[in-house]
Amino acid sequence: MVTTPQPTKVIYPDCDGNPISDNTRQFRWIVVIKENLEILFDDDPNVFVAGDLLWYPQEGNNKIRQAPDVMVAIGRPKGDRGSYKQWEEGNIAPQVVFEILSPGNRLKEMAKKEKFYDCYGVEEYYIFDPDRLDFNGWLRDEAGSLEVIEQPENWTSPRLGIRFELQDEQFTIYRPDGRPFLTPTELAKQAEQQRLEAEQQRLEAEQQRQRAESAEARLRELEARLRELEGDRHRDE
Incomplete structure (x- = not known):
């Protein structure tokens, strides 16, 4: 009997x-971009943001893979993953990726x-070198290829x-909304x-309410006193 060999299971x-x-410095920028994007899309359950996740x-x-410093997959649910296996993600490639350069x-x-990003469907690819303060970007054109963004130093991401x-x-x-990305410490x-400003506003509102109630109570007392004086005057007549 001929035994058909079983296919070897691929490990990813x-x-x-x-x-x-x-x-x-490189790590700080990775965290800043990843965490601020998480906050930005916190209310959208179908935007997945990850840092240093194998795709x-x-x-x-399992040889064809890449781990962007930050990637955004629009149309995929939030949640933990060990890696991003595209065929398990509706065959949706991350649309936006970031790489933060280091001297290495x-x-x-x-x-x-x-x-790799050009071949596998990334729509926007950004590279920032924090040591040289150099920022570059690529955008997928109508022909289907990533093309260099000519003026990335004042550029708005079409997707994000x-x-x-x-x-x-x-x-x-x-x-x-115009607010800058901040570090986690700055965000905290x-x-x-x-929180302190809100608490101060609450205290001021409470003090204002108490003053209003006190003034209203004082007014009622004065009105009652006037009625008493008016009654006394009528009796004296």
């Missing part, structure tokens, strides 16, 4: 063995990444609505300040 590792970042675009091939990145490596600004040796990312301080 959740880790590629590479560190998420080479230094604190496998082809079922059956090489031109050949970045060229391979750009080729966020705006990038590079001027006066400072790189800033703005939300659609901002939230605490807003």
